[in-house]
Amino acid sequence: MSSSPPAAPAAPHEPAQPIQPALPASARIRQRLQAARCRHHANDNIAAFVHEGELEELKAEVQAKAQELLHALVIDTEGDHNTHGTAERLARMYIDEVFRGRYQPMPAVTEFPNAERLNELMIVGPITVRSACSHHLCPIMGRVWVGLLPNEHSNLIGLSKYARICDWVMSRPQIQEEAVMMLANELQQRVRPDGLAIVMEADHFCMHWRGVKDDETAMVNSVMRGAFLKDANLRREFLSLLSRKGRA
Numbered sequence: 589m590s591s592s593p594p595a596a597p598a599a600p601h602e603p604a605q606p607i608q609p610a611l612p613a614s615a616r617i618r619q620r621l622q623a624a625r626c627r628h629h630a631n632d633n634i635a636a637f638v639h640e641g642e643l644e645e646l647k648a649e650v651q652a653k654a655q656e657l658l659h660a661l662v663i664d665t666e667g668d669h670n671t672h673g674t675a676e677r678l679a680r681m682y683i684d685e686v687f688r689g690r691y692q693p694m695p696a697v698t699e700f701p702n703a704e705r706l707n708e709l710m711i712v713g714p715i716t717v718r719s720a721c722s723h724h725l726c727p728i729m730g731r732v733w734v735g736l737l738p739n740e741h742s743n744l745i746g747l748s749k750y751a752r753i754c755d756w757v758m759s760r761p762q763i764q765e766e767a768v769m770m771l772a773n774e775l776q777q778r779v780r781p782d783g784l785a786i787v788m789e790a791d792h793f794c795m796h797w798r799g800v801k802d803d804e805t806a807m808v809n810s811v812m813r814g815a816f817l818k819d820a821n822l823r824r825e826f827l828s829l830l831s832r833k834g835r836a
């Protein structure tokens with residue numbers, strides 16, 4: 589008579605779980621944004637929703653999609669050594685460079701109390717603008733001038749910080765009208781001046797490279813707040829100083 593081998597101890601019962609493929613980083617970040625009901629248009633900063641290491645994952649994802657784009661354009665990226673690394677270069681350029689203002693937090697800016705109680709018109713600029721249009725992702729290259737009328741309660745920030753904040757706002761796909769408003773909001777919050785004026789003058793390469801192919805077109809936008817809105821003399825003074833500072 590043969591005895592059956594002792595039964596193996598029963599494994600603890602585990603409910604059958606369908607194996608979920610891991611969500612790509614873009615989907616995880618989007619889920620967090622949607623859960624927080626946070627707008628994530630092209631010109632919004634989403635750094636607070638990106639966890640450590642996810643930018644590298646995003647880059648790999650963008651690279652794979654860019655490769656599909658080149659494929660759809662019937663470009664032989666295997667045979668054409670010039671385009672062999674283009675998908676990877678595009679991914680790095682978008683995430684690390686030209687659109688980094690979406691993915692990186694606001695640069696640290698130290699604010700100083702207005703100890704000298706400065707209350708005279710201050711002009712910062714021209715600050716170089718490098719951006720891209722939201723419609724075609726074509727470059728926008730231009731200049732920005734900032735006019736400030738501080739009061740005794742204003743916080744002052746170092747001159748170079750205006751350029752850093754401007755760069756952070758502009759390094760996103762933008763619409764010029766919205767870009768100047770966003771920059772004004774960031775500066776208003778930090779400096780709290782009595783008056784704030786911003787003028788942006790820029791070349792939109794989607795007008796040069798495609799479309800009407802007009803090489804003379806530059807777009808000028810301005811935002812005037814507080815004292816610059818109420819006081820025509822102050823506004824005139826600001827604009828006349830700009831033309832002396834080399835604005836066409």
Ligand SMILES: [Zn+2]
Binds near residue numbers: 722794795
């Ligand atoms: Zn465009």
